[in-house]
Amino acid sequence: MAVVRMKNIIKRYGSQLVLDNVDLDIAEGEILGLLGPNGAGKTTLIHALAGIIGFDSGEVDVFGKEQNSNLLEIKRQIGLVPQEISLISDLSARENLEFFGGIYGLKGEQLKKRVEETLEFVGLTEHARKLPVKFSGGMQRRLNIACALVHRPKFLIMDEPTVGIDPQSRNHILETIRKLNRQGTTILYTTHYMEELQTLAQRVVIMDQGHVIAGGTINELVKKIQHEEKIRMEVTSPTDLLLEKLRKLDGIKQVTRNHKEITIISQVGAGNLDRALSIAKDFGGILSVTAEEPTLEDVFLTLTGKSLRDGGEE
Numbered sequence: 001m002a003v004v005r006m007k008n009i010i011k012r013y014g015s016q017l018v019l020d021n022v023d024l025d026i027a028e029g030e031i032l033g034l035l036g037p038n039g040a041g042k043t044t045l046i047h048a049l050a051g052i053i054g055f056d057s058g059e060v061d062v063f064g065k066e067q068n069s070n071l072l073e074i075k076r077q078i079g080l081v082p083q084e085i086s087l088i089s090d091l092s093a094r095e096n097l098e099f100f101g102g103i104y105g106l107k108g109e110q111l112k113k114r115v116e117e118t119l120e121f122v123g124l125t126e127h128a129r130k131l132p133v134k135f136s137g138g139m140q141r142r143l144n145i146a147c148a149l150v151h152r153p154k155f156l157i158m159d160e161p162t163v164g165i166d167p168q169s170r171n172h173i174l175e176t177i178r179k180l181n182r183q184g185t186t187i188l189y190t191t192h193y194m195e196e197l198q199t200l201a202q203r204v205v206i207m208d209q210g211h212v213i214a215g216g217t218i219n220e221l222v223k224k225i226q227h228e229e230k231i232r233m234e235v236t237s238p239t240d241l242l243l244e245k246l247r248k249l250d251g252i253k254q255v256t257r258n259h260k261e262i263t264i265i266s267q268v269g270a271g272n273l274d275r276a277l278s279i280a281k282d283f284g285g286i287l288s289v290t291a292e293e294p295t296l297e298d299v300f301l302t303l304t305g306k307s308l309r310d311g312g313e314e
């Protein structure tokens with residue numbers, strides 16, 4: 001069953017077309033990664049999906065029901081972790097959860113039970129009495145996530161939940177997401193950290209400038225660009241002349257240098273590995289050589305002509 005079906009969504013802010021005929025399907029039980037640089041339209045798409053903002057045209061069904069005429073019912077079954085940390089600063093961690101649980105109609109013993117379970121789930125039980133301002137960035141993120149989980153949504157939307165936190169908190173959050181998914185929660189996970197998706201998402205949708213530009217499993221996406229191979233070699237003397245010679249080889253798409261390491265992107269089957277090695281040998285020693293599988297980052301680069309990181313990371 002499809003948890004979400006969005007079709008031909010168009011959204012403008014003034015004259016700017018922010019969502020340009022976007023389609024998005026999310027299957028029950030999957031973790032779908034939504035990837036795109038700053039300003040791609042990820043948050044706008046999520047907000048249109050969750051009924052937080054309207055859109056100019058298009059269709060949205062959630063849990064098989066038309067969104068607009070079933071909005072309250074749908075909202076009760078969705079958890080949304082906002083991109084900006086949204087906690088109430090003069091309430092303790094526990095009180096924040098009680099507040100958000102209350103909004104979703106939980107009360108009495110059930111609310112108390114859910115709050116304690118959720119604190120435990122995100123590893124904040126010992127800090128439940130503290131105010132969020134006393135928390136590290138990672139703990140605030142975990143509490144932000146907990147607030148979207150307290151009513152046990154069937155479908156969880158997370159808008160860049162790991163921006164700006166330490167690796168340990170990030171791993172904790174990623175583990176929490178996997179656990180939720182194993183328990184049956186469908187998850188839409190927005191990020192511009194590709195390495196997270198590589199291990200987390202069953203399927204990835206890539207957005208750029210209001211368009212969905214590609215979608216599929218990571219293997220499918222990587223296959224799209226398998227006409228390329230990437231060779232890295234470390235050499236003793238990475239001179240300009242060496243780079244120039246490598247660039248002249250047939251089928252070479254790109255040659256870049258970082259200190260002693262040279263990265264070559266070449267068409268598959270052009271036989272450039274052997275040729276590059278023999279040229280590099282003429283210029284001195286080769287310290288190491290690796291041929292690499294393309295990654296999601298390479299897919300993005302090939303499809304958009306730009307690096308995701310150039311989009312800037314707050």
Ligand SMILES: Nc1ncnc2c1ncn2[C@@H]1O[C@H](COP(=O)(O)OP(=O)(O)OP(=O)(O)O)[C@@H](O)[C@H]1O
Pocket residue numbers: 013018036037038039040041042043044045083
């Ligand atoms: N309320 C608004 N009013 C006017 N323009 C907006 C509004 N919200 C978003 N935009 C514009 O829409 C475009 C998409 O923004 P959006 O926040 O959806 O991108 P994003 O992919 O979530 O980016 P980021 O990775 O930075 O969060 C941007 O150009 C942004 O400036």
Ligand SMILES: [Mg+2]
Pocket residue numbers: 042043044083159
């Ligand atoms: Mg955003």
